[in-house]
Amino acid sequence: MIADAAHGPSTDELIDRAAAVLNPHRVGDRLFGDVGAALLTAGGNVYTGVCVDTGSGTGFCAEASAIGAMVTAREYRIARVVAVWRGEDGALRVLPPCGRCREFIRQIDPANLDTEVVLGRAETPPLRDLLPFHAWPPPLDPPGRSA
Template identity: 70%
Template structure:
């Protein structure tokens, strides 16, 4: 596990926020940072598109992690910059399932929900057991 503080991970994610506007859309306005069980940190940003081909910031950070041949996430956060405050935001349902599918051990990933608040992925995605085919 890691000793990466929530605040440090939030700050790391916030450092890659660089919103970009194109044709009435904004992308790069949500960023994510994760730390693996080996202690390595990966970041990513969201890409919003009008036709649904985009992806969340968590997906981007996880892709960087998998590119480096790592699969187990110790802690993850997504952030969005409000007018005066950097906010930790919970992962959407698609991201929760994506984290789980990268490695089943990620059910124990600590998801940062605020500077002083976390939850295990298993508690945010409680029904994960599917029938095993014969």
């Protein structure tokens, strides 16, 4: 766990913060703001963001939006992160970060491999468990020896 994640908001409070920024807005066949994210930094601050879906591939996930706010504030270490979506049935669901967001979190700071990823109220594995084989493997042959 990254320093002081235990002293920030609880998992339920972080989920509530992510849900609070949900603001679905339809433009044509695109939907903006239907996924909200909240992250807790190692410094104890919470940043939120929403997704923006575009047809041109220039959109971004809610986690990336929250990370942008965090980096703007000159913070880089993420203690805990969650993304949520509310279905048409009104039920709130936690969404795991996509592969791009998992890698993005890691690249912001290598220590973020220890970021707790909220997958449910009682399930918060470290990012490293969701991003296996992130490091380059050792060479197949010793240096100077060809196969």
